[in-house]
Amino acid sequence: MEMTKEKRGPIVILAVKGRLDASTSNKLEESLLASIEAGEKQFALDFSRLDYISSAGLRVLLLAMKKLTNAEGKLVLCSLQEQIKEVFDIAGFSSLFPLFTSPE
């Protein structure tokens, strides 16, 4: 799992590549929490290269979302692959997270 961070204006764009599973999710968690702690409010996660997600990954997203919402921040997800979307649907996350097709 690889992450690349980019800042476009006030928005932090985080592109996640690879797998978000029980062994890799904590990396994302650390990065997001650190950015939030640092004061970032607006996040866009680019999932165009995300191949796999399990409940561990979902847990991290949920956590981040909750925190940002409390801090009046915003978290959006972009370019979900089909199977990722399927998982989101099953988990009922599709309604929790704004989903976009592209980072724009």
Added chain:
Amino acid sequence: MFIAEHLRKSKIATQLVVWFLLIALLPLTIVSYVLSQSSENALTKVITDNLFAITERQVHQIEEYFREKEREVLTLSRIPAVSTVMEHWDQAPGKSKGNGAERATMDEGISAFLQFYQETSRYEDVLLISPEGTILFSVKSRADGDATSQLSLTRSAELARAFDRAKTLLGTAISDFEYNPETQESAAFIAAPVLKEGNFVGVVALQMSTREVYEVVNDYTGLGATGETFLATRKVTEVVFTTPPRHDPQGAMRRKIPIEDNAATPTQEAARGRKGSGITVDYRGKEVLAAWQYLATLGNGMVVKIDTDEAFAPIARLKALSGVIGVTTLFFVVFAALFVARSIADPIVKLTGVTELIAGGDLTQQATIAAKNEIGLLATSFNTMTRQLNESINNLRETTAAKERIESELKIAHDIQLSILPKIFPPFPTRSEFALHATIESAREVGGDFYDFFLIDDNHLWLAIGDVSGKGVPASLFMAATKTLLRAIAGRISQPEAILAELNNELCRDNDSGMFVTIFHGILHIPSGKLEYSNGGHNLPYVLSQHGTVAPLENPGGMALGVIESATYRAKTVRLRAGDGLFLYTDGVTEAMDSAGNLFSERRLQGVLQRANGLSPAETIQNVVSEVKRFAAGTEQSDDITTLAITYRGTNTTDEATMSEPTSVLFKNNLAEIERLGQVVAEFVESHQLPAGLTFAVNVALEEILTNIISYGYTDNKEQDILIRLSCTEGEVIAEVEDNGRPFNPLEVAEPDTSKPLEDRSVGGLGIHLARKLMDELAYRRQEGKNLLVLKKRIPAVSSPDGR
């Protein structure tokens, strides 16, 4: 003889002796010769002068003698009594004229006087001869008692001649010597005319004592032992010796030499009236130094001579002396020469001997030469040189031995190094899904290239190739360490990039030498042909497709290992179809140089690989290696040429039986295992040629189950094994999870309410929910202290060939 021995031993000695002899003897000879010649000449002159002096003296002596005789006869002829008697002497012999008594007295008186005269002198006879030639008186006949009338001139020719001359010339006359065979005596006369008042009245004659004459002539003083003087006279055809020669005392008047004879030149010459001197042969046939001349008064030739033997005896002595001196000198010279030669040559011979020994290999030899001269110095320097040479050779020997030791150890190290690489080909003969070959062509020095491979399990083949920086022992040690570590890590970790990362950390940790290594490695999933690989700065291998195209693998990035601890590595995958090949190599191939400095290069390698399409890995490698060698012919190989080639044949028979055989994998109760789970699932799906969508569902489901077990199944910290079995039958994928943790039935977990708003949502139970939703069936049972969960999913009927 020791001289010859010495000469044989040493050329120098011989030369010295020869030159010594030449130098000593040549001048000596010349000097002696010159001296002896001049001495000879001087002596000859002296002797000759001496001879002449003697001759003069003899002549003088003889002439003086005869002059004295003349004076005597003259005196006698002038005695008045004699002349008176002769005047008055009657024809009657013994009687003088006049009266009887006077006459008688006068006769008696004269006779007595003449007798007295003869007795007191050396004359043989005194004779009075009448003018007619009658002998009037002879002392000898008187004494003999002969009558004077018996005497006549006819009895003695010489007397007659002397009488004649005296009468005719009215002066003294000396006769020749005549020889009387009866008496065997010779006689000579001297006569003088008697004058009375101017009238010739007769001749008085004296018979000379030949003995006295001989005495005068035979004065050999100054003539040594062989020298002589004698008189000789010519008698028509002969030369007759008048006086007895020294060597023939009886030869007077008897010894004769024919006048034309070539012998007795001096005698002949003298007798012939000539004067001369020189070295000739005498009447005896011996060589003599002679002087001769003619004495007119005597009518004889006189010869004074001395044997040259005697005359030149001093010279002969001188010559002999020179000879003796010469020979003695010769001996001395030879000995001196030998001595000097010995003192010079001996050290040289000795030195030569020592040198030969040394040349033969014995460097411990020292020359012991006591000479104080330059040869001694030479010997000393020689010894020093030898000692130093010996030292140098010993040092060299030690150094060479040390070097050889090192080289042999290097060779051993090299052999060990090579021996740790797998060398048996084909390495997996029972596996028909692939063929593998690898070679390493070592450069002269031990190098740092390596290759490695092993079957991680039945379905996974790990292969690697690497190149340590540098050459020599450090590189080879680093290579050995790297290879060993790499293999160990590859046995433990499954992701290629993680393997490299860990290896990198290890290498960086204690890397003081600053060495690094480039590595390419990958794991081939044999059933599917999928290769997952990672690279650390190494040149990417070529994929050789079955259609003949050659292209390098995509570079996942990643730098050489051992440089920096935080280096990151990535993995990439490539799917090999049946018939595809992979060619791994080190830069020893592409950077091989020809004699002009050109590199073999990737371009050429690609060419060779293209042309090797369809060949086995072994053949392909052989082609590449021989091409490189041909290219670089003439230059020394500077780097190892390492290659590994693998051809993937694929699982040619899709055996239903093997397909349906379950894949059982053990996982540890460690969240890091989740990653491997993903791989296992993916491989299973691929190898069973199932739709790729299945991978996701199965993976998530199993991950959730496994995570639960890992997180909640155990109360202790012990390592536990969790078994997951995947199988595929009758259109269904079956995953079984078996663990020995706490009894836990995931089906009893309440489903979360997915409709709750964000703030109310929690993650709990979400995982199981996903699993249940993604899979078609879940069944749980507890059996023999183990949780057994079975998940099933139907295989969709419609699937695309590639699955992606």
